[in-house]
Amino acid sequence: MTAHVDLNMARTLAKSSAVSVELLPLVARFSLRAGTSEQAALSKALGLALPTKIGQCARKNKLEVLCLGPDEWSILAPEDQAVKITDACEAIYAKAPHSLTEVSDREIAVQITGVKATDLMTIGCPRDLDLLPVGEARRTIFDGVSAVLWRDGADEYRLDLWRSFAPHVISLLETGCTELAAE
Template identity: 45%
Template sequence: MTNQKHHFDASPVLVEDVVPALRLSLRVKPAHRATLAQALGLDLPARVGARAVANGTEALCLGPDEWLLTAPEGTDLASPARAVYADAPHSLVDISDREVTLRLSGPAVLDLLAACCPRNVAAMPVGTAARTVFDSATVVLWRDGPADFRMDVWRSFAPHVRSLLAQVRQEIAAGL
């Protein structure tokens, strides 16, 4: 995925919009997880917060029977899932337009996130993700590196979250 710089990027935290991608909500009973995973060619991790990647497609376990799948636009995951539906009943819903993704990176990113997120983000291992809140907005926070995160936020909350990010970035920059 390539990124487009948002209009504010001159502080110890860079905030960028990530180009749109296919985003799917998957629900399947644990007994059928392996069958569906094989059809998709992608591991569906069983541990909440665990991620798996294969051929540009990423799966995040959000619950015992819930995953968030992301892939480049144009990827067809529905056809292989549909082909095994009789053996692995599931719900696969395209939620691509519901959310936007922001990339947050830089030496002060943990301070930025701590200002509005009650979760101990510093304790999140690299390569994991979690559903949490940022101020009053439900988000999915992906930790891609020690100082590199992605934040999925519902499109309707994006202006509020962007405003908070800009405010906190300014406060961090003023304190340095």
């Protein structure tokens, strides 16, 4: 059964000696769509080169940009940077038309870390996680729920989930954490 989860407060959701599941602090999130000819101007406006290979991430300071498709990126930044990002992209819109949509309220992030992190992820993710390079991310599903899976370290993952599906996925991760602790 899926229980109500407060998705606005970062905290540990489940923890064992093998794996930890944490709800991460909220961040500013944007969906960016742009053609090839606009990418250079957008890179300059954002202060980092937009990655061009699907799954690649670019990072500078606390700004993260993930290439989700040939003309699509996900941008994550501290909440206090949202206006700066919006203003920078708006300033170049006339010369570099694009679609920048803030989706901060749509998604949350859960971090899974520990020596059994990969084992825990396999309870709902059909991907071969050994093929996901550290520092990259992919769209995938987790128990039928659309998600973006980041591999931040050898034993460290992050799942970006729509809020409406988060309680279901969190419940599965908590159960799996308990089961792995019993091994």
